[in-house]
Amino acid sequence: MATRFRLREFIEQRGITQTEVHLRTRLAYSTVNDLCNDKPRRIELATLDVLCEALNCTIADILEYVPKKKHGRP
Secondary structure, eight states: OOEEEOHHHHHHHTTOOHHHHHHHHOOOHHHHHHHHTTOOSOOOHHHHHHHHHHHTOOHHHHEEEOOOOOTTOO
16 A cells, blocks of 8 residues: 555654544544554545544644555666
8 A cells, every 4th residue: 555544653642542533533443443553444535634623633644655666666
């Protein structure tokens, strides 16, 4: 996957737990857990909106684009 969720790092830096994210956002705990472990099955834009609003952050704070390495190229 070329997009990596950085939610775990973001909340740990701010001393926030997954449970607190779940309570602030009202997202299912399993959704928060999947995002924290960079294993989402899918993500809705509305979910990103809720996370950013509840955590007072931007999408760039919780998502990272990681280019795929091409074989044989630097």
